[in-house]
Amino acid sequence: MTHAQKMFSKILIANRGEIACRVINTARKMGILTVAVYSDADANSLHVNMADEAIYLGPSPSRESYLLGENVIAAAKKTGAQAIHPGYGFLSENAEFCRLCEQENITFIGPPVAAIEAMGSKSAAKSIMEQAQVPLVPGYHGDDQTEAVIKKAADDMGYPVLLKATAGGGGKGMRQVWSEAEFSEGFAAAKREAKSSFGDDTMLVEKYLTQPRHVEIQVFCDNHGNAVYLFERDCSVQRRHQKVIEEAPAFNMSAALRAQMGESAIKSAKAIGYQGAGTVEFLLDVDGSFYFMEMNTRLQVEHPVTEMISGQDLVEWQLRVAAGERLPKTQDELAINGHAFEARIYAEDANNDFLPATGTLSFLQPPEESEHVRVDTGVRQGDEVSVYYDPMIAKLIVWDENREKALQRLTKALTEYKINGVTTNIDFLYNLATTPAFINQDIDTGFIEKHHSDIFHSNEQTLADELPMAALYLVLSLAEKAQIAAANTTDPYSPWNTTNAWRLNEAHLHQLFLSHNEIEYPVNVEQKRQGTGSYYLITVNHPQFAERTLDCQGRIEGDKLHVSIDGHRSQATITRDGDNISLYRQNGVFNFTYIQPDCGIHDDHEQQGGLTAPMNGTMVSVLINAGDKVVKDQPLMILEAMKMEHTIKAPSDGVVETLYYKAGDMVDGGCELLAFNTED
Template sequence: MFNKILIANRGEIACRIIKTARKLGVLTVAVYSDADANALHVTMADEAVHIGGSASRDSYLLSERVIEAARRTGAQAIHPGYGFLSENAEFCRLCEQNNIVFIGPPVGAIEAMGSKSAAKNIMERAQVPLVPGYHGEDQSEAVLKKAADDMGYPVLLKATAGGGGKGMRQVWSENEFSDGLAAAKREALNGFGDDTMLVEKYLTQPRHVEIQVFCDNHDNAVYLFERDCSVQRRHQKVIEEAPAPGMSEALRKEMGEAAIKSAKAIGYEGAGTVEFLLDVDGSFYFMEMNTRLQVEHPVTEMISGQDLVEWQLRVASGETLPKSQDQLTIKGHAFEARIYAEDADNDFLPATGFLAYLSTPLESDNVRVDTGVRQGDEVSVYYDPMIAKLIVWDENRDKALQRLAKALSEYRISGVTTNIDFLYNLATCQPFVDEDLDTGFIEKHEDKIFHKDEQSLTEELPMAALYLVLANEQKAKQKAQSSNDPFSPWNQTNAWRLNEAHVHHVGLRHNDSVYDIVVEQKRHGFMITVDSKSYDCQGHIENDVLTTNINGYRSAATIAQNGDQISLYRQNGAFNFVQILPDLGCDDDTADAGGLIAPMNGTMVSVLVSAGDVVTADQPLMIMEAMKMEHTIKAPAAGKVTELFFAAGDMVDGGAQLVGFAAEEDK
C-alpha cells in the first residue's frame, strides 16, 4: 500500500478520497487553485500545494503542475477523482514517465475509450450489443446528416470526446439537424477541444443502466451490480439508484458479463463503469465506458458494503481484488440525489453565491452526505455547481425512498438557489414511486415534478399563512424576552385594533397566482380566509416542523424559509411560496430588460447577430458559456438589435446588459 498519495481534484470527491486514505493510514496531498485556497479538501488533507489560478484551465487541468506537486511532496501515486484529468491519457502517460502510479486504468484503456467512435468499433469486434449509429471518420455535415436520415429520426448527436451531457443534442426532425449539429460541435470544441461527432439512433423510452466493473492486474474481473441513472436533465444524472428496479437475476448476469467482456477487450485495470441503454423489451446496448470512478459510486458502495476507493488503492498498489464474483451480494436499496446550486424552474440555470446557511440531515448508517463545502463557502462560476451528494440506504426501495424524501426535507441551504425542492418533488411524485423510469422522465412528468398543474392548495395556503403568523409571534416573544419591557404593546403581534377584529393580511404567490389571505386571531386559534373560503386553524412550530389542525384535520409539514421564500415539505411534494411584502416604492428596473441581461457570470461564446439586425421573437442572439454549460440568449419579442456590448471571448458579469434592443412596438 502507498504511504502518500496526491489527489488531483477538488470538492466532494477529493474529500471522499481523503476519508478512505485516512482510514487506511495513507497520507494525502491536496492541490488547489486561487479560488480554493480555503476549501474543505485543502484543510482535510495532510499537505496542500497551490497550482494556479481560479479557472480550471489555469490550475486543475495543468498536468505538469500536478506532477510537480506530487514530486515535490514525495507522493507515490495520484488519484484523479472524476472530471479534470481523470480520463486524460497524456496525463496518465506523464505519471508513468515520472514513476508515479496513476490510480486508474492504463494509458491504452483510456485511449481506447477516450473516443466514443473508437470505443464503438472495439465493442463491435468484442460482440457487445451496440445502438445503431454512425461513428466513422468522415465528419462532413452531408455524411452525418445522411446517416441520420437513413436510420430515421429522432437521433442523438454526441461528441466522441464528450461526457457529462456536453456536446450532445437530440434532433427530432431533418429540419433541426444543421442547427443541432452546429450547437453540439460548438459546445464540444469549447469543452473538450475536439468537435468530432457520432450519430446514434435515439431510443424514445430507454433506461440508462450502468454496470460497475473492477479489474486487477492479475487477470481478475468482477461486476458490482448495476445502477439505474435514467432520471436526467440536460443528459446529466439527477437521482441514481441501485439496484435497478425490476432487474431480473438473469438480465443482471447478462449485462454484468457483457460489461466484463467490454473491460477485458481493452485490457482494463481498476474501477470502471460500462453504460448501457436498456430498452422496454429487455434488450440492451453499449453506450460508453467511463474509465474512472463515477459520481454515483456511493449507491454501489451502500448495497454491496464495499469501499470502492479502497479497492482502487489496493489494485493500484498491485494487490488482487478484495472479493471474487461469488463473494459479492446485494443488500437493500440505495438512492443518490445530487444537490446542485441551480434554478430548476429556470431551465436548471446554474447559480452562484455564498452558502450563508447550511444544515445537512443527520448522518447515520442509512444517511450519508458527500460534500466539499461548508457554511460560508462560495459557489463560484469556475467549477461545477454541485454542492453535495445525498445518499440513503434501507432494506428495500420503498423504505429507502421514504428516507430520501425525509432527508431532502431536512436539507437547509440559504444564500444560493438550489434544486432541493425539485429533488423532493421528483422523489415523491407517483410515477417515480411506481418505478415508471426512462431517460425522458423529467420531461414526461414535468407538471407533477414542478407542480405546474393546477393544485387546489386547500391545506397548503392556510398552512403557509399560519406559519408566517406563528413565526412572527415566535420572533416577537424572543425579542420581548431580551427587551427592558417585555410587556410593551410594541412587542405584541396579536394584530390588536381598537373596536376591530384582530386581523393579519398575508400576501403569497404560488407559481403565477397571487393570494390575499386574511388571518383573524380568535381566542383559541385563527380563522383563515382564502378566496372567500374560511378555515378554522390551530397550530404550532417546533424544530422547523409546523403541526396544524385545519377544520378538524391534523397534519404536519416541514418548513424551510429563506428570506421571502417559504417551502412546505409534505408527503405529496414540496410547495413553494413567495411572501409578498409591502411595496415600499422601490422600482425594479430589470423588468424592462427583455431577457437581455446576463443570467450569471460567464464567457461569451458566440454573437449571432449584428447591430441593426431585425429579429423575430425567440431568435437566438448570443450564446454564453457558464459553469460548463451553454446558455442561449433569445430575443424577447420581434424587434431590432440596436447595440452589442460584448464580443465572442469576452468575460461577462452576471446582470450585465448584453444587447441594446428595441421591440417592434417601440420602434
C-alpha cells in the first residue's frame, strides 16, 4: 500500500449497485472525484449516473467485466484515478488484483496483499489464529483432502459438523452434516459448489454448534501501528448461510465480553499486519465462549449499522487510512449510541426456498429517509433486476435510542417500502421482525428454521379478521375507482358508474374469491345503507370459518385501511400489485390473491412435475439417465442461477423418459428440463 502525502483527488470504484453509490456519496462529501465502471447490463444504472466519469468494462456476465482486473486497472490509468475502492464481492478480496494495483502504483483501498492472502484460505487463517492464541472451533483444516481423512475428523469430533470451502464466502461451498450417513453426499455437494463458485474445492470441517450466535467485530488499522474496534454486530439471522437482518450492538452483550471479543479481533488483525477496514467473525456460544470463524478483509454489507451507532463514516475512514493518515479516533474516543438494524431487501421468493427473482421495478417507493431511517440502494424505479448479479435491491437501515424503539422503526419502515414488478422478501422480513422470539431476543443462527411457521404464517386460522379486511378493501377500492370514473364522465349518475352490486329486487351482494397460501376462500360482501353511509355484512363460505356474518365498516386513507368489525376498530397498511394484496398487521403480513370472476387458481405443479427451470441458469449436474425409475423427492438435476444452486426433484414416483439438457448447458427460465411419466 502506498503512503500518499495528501488525500486522493480521484478514485475509481471497482464495483456496482448500492456499494458503488455508497462510496460515491462519501467521496463527494470529501471533494473527491469518482470513476465508475460498468457492464452492458449496467449501462444506464444509478452508480454510472452518479459518478463523475464511467468506463465500459465488457459484457454483462461479471467474469467478462467486473472480474477482469486488468481492464479495471486500465480504466484507472486512463482516467488518472490514484486509488481503487473495490467495495465488497468481485475483486475486493483478490490478492492478485491488489498486487496489480501495487505494480501500477495505484493505491488499493484495502489491506496489503499479504493480509488478503493470509485470510483468503479459511484453513490457513485458522492456523495463523491458532498461533496468535485466538480461540478456534474444534475442526480439521489440513492439507490431506481425501474424503476418508476429512470424514474421520468429522466422526471423531461427533456430529453435527459443518463442511466449508476454504476459499470464498457468502455461504457457497458450505453444508451442515447431521449424521455419518449424510457425509458423502454433503461432501460431494460442497466440493462441487466450491469449485463452481471459487475454482477451488479445498475443504475444511469443524464442529457445528447447535445454538450459536454469529457476532462479528468491526476492526480498523492504520499504517502507523494503531488499531481499534468499532464494537460488534449480531448477524445470527441467516438463510442459506447469508445474512438477512443484522443489528448493532449485539443484544445481551456485557461490557466485559465486548472488550474481550474486541481485543481478540485486534489480536487477529495484528497477526497478519492488517491495514484498513476488516471484520473478524466469531461464533458466540450460549455459555459466553466464542470462537474465531473467519476474517473478511474488506468492508461488510452490514457496515451501516456500525456507522449508525458509532457516528462514524467507515468509507471516509477507509479513504483516510489508504491515503496514509492516522485513524480518526482512538479506542477511548469511540462510544455506542443507541441501536440499529439493517434488513436486506432482495428480489426473491421467500415462500419458494428464497428463489431469486428477476424483472423490472415498475413501482419503487422506499420509506422517507430521516435521522432514524436510511436506505442504501443502487436502483431506481424502472430499473431491471437482472440474472447476472446478486438480486439485492437495497439495504434498509434504522436507528433509535434502544432496541425496542429501533425494532418499531424497522417494522414501520418495512410497511412503507413499496415495490411492484418483482417478487421481494419485504413481507418475509416484516413477519420475521414481528415474531415474539425475535422481539424477545431468542435468536441464534437456526432462527428461521426454528420459527418457520411463525414467519410464513401457515396457520389459516389466523385469518379470522384478515380475510374480511382484504374483502372489504377490495369492495371499497372498487367504489373509490367508480367515484373517480364518475367524476370524469359526462353522466356521473349513470348506473354503469356504480359498484355497489345493485340488482333489481335483490341484495347488493359482492361475491369474491380470495386465495391465501394456495387455499381459495369464497367471500360474500353485502352492502347495506345506514343514513348517508354504508356498512357491510361479510360471510366467509369455507369449512375453516365458523358460520357467522360480520358487521363491518371501513374507509381507505392512502395506504391505510381503517375498519370496524363487529365493533372492534383496527387498521392495516395495504399494498397492492395487480390482484395481489398484502395486509401489514402487528402480528405479521398476510398475502391474498384476488381471483377475478371466471378465473380459478390451478396448481400445475403436480401436472408439470415441477420439472421446468425456475429461472435462467446453468445446468450444473444431471443425476439420472433417461429410462431411470425414480421415487418422489429424488434429486434429478442441479441448476445454478444467480449464485445459488437449485435442486430439481421428482414430483412423484415415476420414470424419466427424456433428458433435454446436460451439464454445462445454459437453461432459459420456464423451459422444460425433462420428460417425466408419473406412476399411477
